[in-house]
Amino acid sequence: MSLIIAYIGKNGCVMAADKRKIGYFGDKENLEILEKELYNGEISSDEEFLKRAEDLDISVKITDDASKLKIVGKCVRGEVSTKGTFETRRRRIYGTTKGYQLVELLGSEVTSRKAGESGIIIFGNVFAKKMAENLVSKRFKPSSSLKSKGEIFEQIIKEISSVTPTVGSNCDVLRQDPLFSTSQAQKHLNLTIDHDVKVLVKFRQNLTEQLVQQSLEIEMSSKIIDEGDVGRVVSVDGNILYVQLNDKTQAMDENWKQLAGPGQNVIMFTENDNIKIGDKVIIKNEDLCLKKDKSSLKCDVILCSL
Known part of the structure; x- marks a missing residue:
């Protein structure tokens, strides 16, 4: 073109x-018909081209x-x-x-x-x-x-x-x-x-690397947990909690690199002073919290399912 x-x-x-630049999409046989007519000079204007493409059910974009x-x-x-x-x-x-x-x-x-x-x-x-x-x-x-x-x-x-x-x-x-x-x-x-x-x-x-990264981001974003259990408290140090992830949860950084897998600990933060070892940590309506009283928790990782 x-x-x-x-x-x-x-x-x-x-x-x-x-x-x-012309981009078009449609049935392969109809595309071949359209291309043949174009290259033979049978179609002489943009209007004729768009009309013929419509007749053949071909989507066309001209820039x-x-x-x-x-x-x-x-x-x-x-x-x-x-x-x-x-x-x-x-x-x-x-x-x-x-x-x-x-x-x-x-x-x-x-x-x-x-x-x-x-x-x-x-x-x-x-x-x-x-x-x-x-x-x-x-x-x-x-x-x-x-x-x-x-x-x-x-x-x-x-x-x-x-x-x-x-x-x-x-x-x-x-x-x-x-x-x-x-x-x-x-x-x-x-x-x-x-x-x-x-x-x-x-x-x-570089383009291939970008496409791979985009594919990874799409795949991992679909695994972000927005509802369900994620782990339990195993240690408390003031407002810092150490939470052991359950067997279905992993922690990722912003580049989708795994920071902690199932059974490993991640750090979370709380303003609740009534935290006990063994308290369950969940995500409810996309909010990270304790299961027992729904008090809010914060963390610097992305919690995803396996």
């Missing part, structure tokens, strides 16, 4: 990209704020991605003066990498790419400045967006023009891409 047009030449690199271009080192990077069931596939072009590389990734693993010195590269679906190639061949002026080339690419993207909902009219245009020889360009591209992929690996690792 993207269109990226890139020029790489002896004076620098310029890329233009739309900002459209026009996706950033597909980025300055990385002294290069411009363009990326299109497709989310699969388990991994995201990415196609990237890194361009600079007198050099570019095309990189394909599955997740954060590089599956293909090709280099070139100059040319016009277009990423897009079959319909949008073919139309862009035709328009570029008619309007591109090799002698024009990078700025002018970018303006032409932007006009082409806007024109294509008027005949297919797979491309949005909002555009980004980025340029880079460092003084590189052909060998310097490829050396810089290699260093930049290697670092950029490492950043992606680290990002995915």
Whole structure:
């Protein structure tokens, strides 16, 4: 659902990209029908697209704020991605003066990498790419400045967006023009891409850790005790109580790390001066208290079931 047009030449690199992103959900067979009609150019407007999606019982969300271009080192990077069931596939072009590389990734693993010195590269679906190639061949002026080339690419993207909902009219245009020889360009591209992929690996690792932590928080929050017995008093020291947890209760800190398991003691606090060894501790209506008189207790742990 993207269109990226890139020029790489002896004076620098310029890329233009739309900002459209489309998410949809529904029956697999109906999704395939909708995609086929989109990519064949049978659907020419957002209104037609939304109507056709409704006919096929497909839920659609269209946004026009996706950033597909980025300055990385002294290069411009363009990326299109497709989310699969388990991994995201990415196609990237890194361009600079007198050099570019095309990189394909599955997740954060590089599956293909090709280099070139100059040319016009277009990423897009079959319909949008073919139309862009035709328009570029008619309007591109090799002698024009990078700025002018970018303006032409932007006009082409806007024109294509008027005949297919797979491309949005909002555009980004980025340029880079460092003084590189052909060998310097490829050396810089290699260093930049290697670092950029490492950043992606680290990002995915952090994201995985966050998802694991969120999953743990969801799981543990469902185990927080809001009603029932939790233990009994085994020692009293002024307003400090030592409570032995029963065989179904554990104490966790705010990061869901276990501080005390069944049969172990936790510290609680009370303002009641009539506490006896053996008094039962319960949670009643989400309040921690003594069973015998419902006097309030406090603690610095989260009490959860096993």
